[in-house]
Amino acid sequence: MQNRLMSTMDSNENMAEVSSVLRCGSSQAIEPSNTDSSKTNKRKRSEIWNHYCEERSREDLARMVILQEMPFTTVEHPAFQMFIRNLRPEFHIVSRTTLSSDCFKTYEKEKRRLEDLFKTNCGRISLTSDMWTSNQTLGYMCLTAHYITNDWKLKKHIINFKLVPSPHTGLVISDAIANCILSWNIEKRLGSITLDNLSANTVVATELQKQFRKDLLLDGKFFHVRCCAHILNLIVKDGLKVVEGAIHRIREAVKYIKSSQGRLELFMGIVKQFKMNGKKRICIDVPTRWNSTYLMLNDAIEFKDVFMRLVARDPNFDNAPTEEDWSQGIIICNFLKVFHLITEVFSQTKNPTANLYFYEIWRINMLLIEESRSSNAVVMMMALKMQEKFDKYWKECSHILAVGVVLDPRHKMNLIIYCFHTIHGNGDRASFEINKVREVLQTFYDNYAILYGTNVSLVQVDERVSTSQGGRDENRFMHGYKEFIHGVQVTQPSKSELETYLEEKDGT
Structure with missing residues (x-):
């Protein structure tokens, strides 16, 4: 509505007048000048102001809460309520319970729209699935649908994110995925499913293949696609075991710097002495993700001379990486660079x-x-x-x-x-x-x-x-x-x- 209002404003003065009307909640016409243009603008502004829909505003509020991941209690905050009263006094501010219901209605509306799209989509739908564990140790499954539209546009949508009961065996996960497939009525359009390379996921793919075999291409012979990025992760992690000693010492050196504000300031002081880029920071890796280890090594090697100088400045830095460790780190980075670039290719969406x-x-x-x-x-x-x-x-x-x-x-x-x-x-x-x-x-x-x-039929493609x-x-x-x-x-x-x-x- 704001954009539509602004498109009808012909001067800053008129903008101020309309803002005043909005704040007061009045639909009175603004005092016109003696020109046809002003009369036209007055009529447009009145039409815009009177085109208010409570239902649409509630839907917009629900969408805002969903997209911004805001808590339902937002509508009960005094500052939010004051903002709405000043912006649109006649808008009835709903409770958090009603807002929750509105959000669910929005979800159901979007689901119906996507279901209609799946019905008219002439291609197959490929699925990817992953599991996460929350900080309450609850297991959640995310299921994403990937497809190509009739005009050859690549699209993807998360169609399910749900709590999966323990134990997270292959049978339990396959049941959860199958129920989601059936709830979306896409069982006759399945193309493939991509899963991490875990033994439980092999069971998942096998069970789904049995259940939907008659609707799959070639009876599901190529239904299960192993995640290339995950396989690459397993391959590289095997290689890194050869040099885990050097990696461990460089990782501990980074942790040593990052774990104390005083040590970090001393480190950054040496960085300035070397006239290096002081804005760049060294990240601590996640040991289970080799690409984060590669990035940590790559950053740490850039500050190799700073670490070496720190040994002389900090007597407590007694387990610093050796010259041989740094040499191995450089060799590892050069070797893994290609793997890192290929992982980025695999991760394109x-x-x-x-x-x-x-x-x-x-x-x-x-x-x-x-x-x-x-x-x-x-x-x-x-x-x-x-x-x-x-x-x-x-x-x-x-x-x-x-x-x-x-x-x-x-x-x-x-x-x-x-x-x-x-x-x-x-x-x-x-x-x-x-x-x-x-x-x-x-x-x-x-x-x-x-x-x-x-x-x-032939269509123009990107x-x-x-x-x-x-x-x-x-x-x-x-x-x-x-x-x-x-x-x-x-x-x-x-x-x-x-x-x-x-x-x-x-x-x-």
């Missing part, structure tokens, strides 16, 4: 990333193979440790992730062929993996052809394409691929629509 996963995971594989031959013993041991766990997950997910690359018209099968040949050479193993991808792709194509036929953020390392790995592309011969298209697509010249 604004753009589709299905076409990026295979390439990024292949890049990790190539890096591990390369570093497992490193002359540095620490890097070599880390790479070997990580490669062992990587191989386990790569075999499980490589083929389905490859389908996303094939559907990228810039690459089609070319990138798949190149990647498998760089891993396995030109022998039978590479041919087997490539043919397996073709088989999976053909199976999906045949299934969709049965379900939807070939009558697909031309933005997700790309990797790998920097120099990516360019190094992609140089060989570009050379490979130049040597690819385009064959004559065959009768199959899928094969025609695959054999057309790609969009690179």
Whole structure:
């Protein structure tokens, strides 16, 4: 309403007059000047003032409380009540109980709107789920729906956040997710579910697959998708065990500085002596999250000289990192930088990333193979440790992730062929993996052809394409691929629509 009022104001004086009317709660017309313009403005202002809806105002209040995460008791605060009385005296300020009811009505209204959208959405809905434990040790489950609209816009909505009773076994969690799916009537539109790589979640996916098998693509063969970011977390954490001593001492040094205001001031004083950036702060990591450990090491290494000087200035700083610890920290950071960048790619939410996963995971594989031959013993041991766990997950997910690359018209099968040949050479193993991808792709194509036929309407789509953020390392790995592309011969298209697509010249 404020924006509409301001658009009708033709001077600061009129603004002041209208503000006075609003404060007094009067709908009297403002004294007009002797011009037609003033009469028109008067009529517009009167119409705006009289266009008041108690129901809409209560709905707006409920939305404000929801969006700002305000407590229901806000409406009982004297300052809020005074503000409303001065702004709109005739508005009936509701109680916190009524406000709670209004918020629930808003939720139900939005749920119906989203249900209607799901019904008209021609695509499949993919789910992601995660569990949290509150400070009261209660377990909560968050279920998010991801889908593409008819105009090819990527969307996501949290469709459930609920308390899950203990014990949090796979059966209990699967029941909670199944009930949510049924309450939203989306069981016939399920595409996949992505879960953290935990044994309980394997049970969750298996139980959901059994329950909704007839509505899933290919009987749910590819229904369960393991979270790539979580798998990457497990792989890197295995590698960090090799250098946990150096990491522990650097972490303790950071804690030592952060745990005392006096020590922090002494530290910042040395920072000024070195004429370094005094605004930058060192963060303490969360040991269970390797990326936070990487960021902590990266920041601490920048202040390495300050820590070394602090040893001489603070006699109590007797467990400081050694020169060897700092050297290992630098090596670790250089090694993990690529993993950090790839995690950021996996964590994108604004753009589709299905076409990026295979390439990024292949890049990790190539890096591990390369570093497992490193002359540095620490890097070599880390790479070997990580490669062992990587191989386990790569075999499980490589083929389905490859389908996303094939559907990228810039690459089609070319990138798949190149990647498998760089891993396995030109022998039978590479041919087997490539043919397996073709088989999976053909199976999906045949299934969709049965379900939807070939009558697909064309719509204008957003031309933005997700790309990797790998920097120099990516360019190094992609140089060989570009050379490979130049040597690819385009064959004559065959009768199959899928094969025609695959054999057309790609969009690179």
